[in-house]
Amino acid sequence: EPEVTQTPSHQVTQMGQEVILRCVPISNHLYFYWYRQILGQKVEFLVSFYNNEISEKSEIFDDQFSVERPDGSNFTLKIRSTKLEDSAMYFCASTRLAINEQFFGPGTRLTVL
Amino acid sequence: KNEVEQSPQNLTAQEGEFITINCSYSVGISALHWLQQHPGGGIVSLFMLSSGKKKHGRLIATINIQEKHSSLHITASHPRDSAVYICAVHNTDKLIFGTGTRLQVFP
Numbered sequence: 001e002p003e004v005t006q007t008p009s010h011q012v013t014q015m016g017q018e019v020i021l022r023c024v025p026i027s028n029h030l031y032f033y034w035y036r037q038i039l040g041q042k043v044e045f046l047v048s049f050y051n052n053e054i055s056e057k058s059e060i061f062d063d064q065f066s067v068e069r070p071d072g073s074n075f076t077l078k079i080r081s082t083k084l085e086d087s088a089m090y091f092c093a094s095t096r097l098a099i100n101e102q103f104f105g106p107g108t109r110l111t112v113l
Numbered sequence: 114k115n116e117v118e119q120s121p122q123n124l125t126a127q128e129g130e131f132i133t134i135n136c137s138y139s140v141g142i143s144a145l146h147w148l149q150q151h152p153g154g155g156i157v158s159l160f161m162l163s164s165g166k167k168k169h170g171r172l173i174a175t176i177n178i179q180e181k182h183s184s185l186h187i188t189a190s191h192p193r194d195s196a197v198y199i200c201a202v203h204n205t206d207k208l209i210f211g212t213g214t215r216l217q218v219f220p
Binding site for chain 1: 146209
């Protein structure tokens with residue numbers, strides 16, 4: 001059964017460093033999402049992406065964040081200069097239709113020291 | 114005030130019990146999702162519904178659009194049902210999540 005994959009599973013970085021989180025969505029899916037979950041808190045929407053552009057983003061998704069689909073298979077989230085408060089689990093999700101069941105990746109745990 | 118509220122926050126049950134988790138929302142939605150988050154963190158979609166009722170095995174989800182309320186029922190609960198159950202609403206092009214209900218089912 002096709003699944004969404006994410007790498008790395010755990011990333012540790014120093015404050016101020018850039019990180020890139022990678023996701024491979026399910027191959028025939030067209031809508032892509034990034035969410036984050038700070039430890040002990042609820043899941044929060046970051047950004048949605050369709051047709052090679054951002055369709056919606058949250059207040060969290062400021063100028064330090066960017067997304068890209070560089071090669072038609074990968075979907076990346078870049079944080080330019082990480083802060084301590086960026087420490088969280090980051091989930092990628094994809095779906096074939098705009099309003100449809102979303103398939104989540106296993107997450108990347110980001111720890112900023 | 115949260116746009117998506119779930120109750121209860123925590124729930125313990127004996128194996129075999131019937132379980133209900135409730136979700137209320139205050140925003141316009143195009144669909145509502147019930148998700149399951151395992152202790153390891155992974156998130157699995159259980160249901161997406163925009164009206165009426167859906168059933169998968171021992172799980173039943175209902176939604177009342179007029180009341181802005183949904184329920185997730187688990188019949189004949191089992192210890193393997195222990196997880197966090199999350200209600201999320203589809204609003205414009207994003208999901209808005211509830212805080213989740215932590216369910217523990219004891220043998």
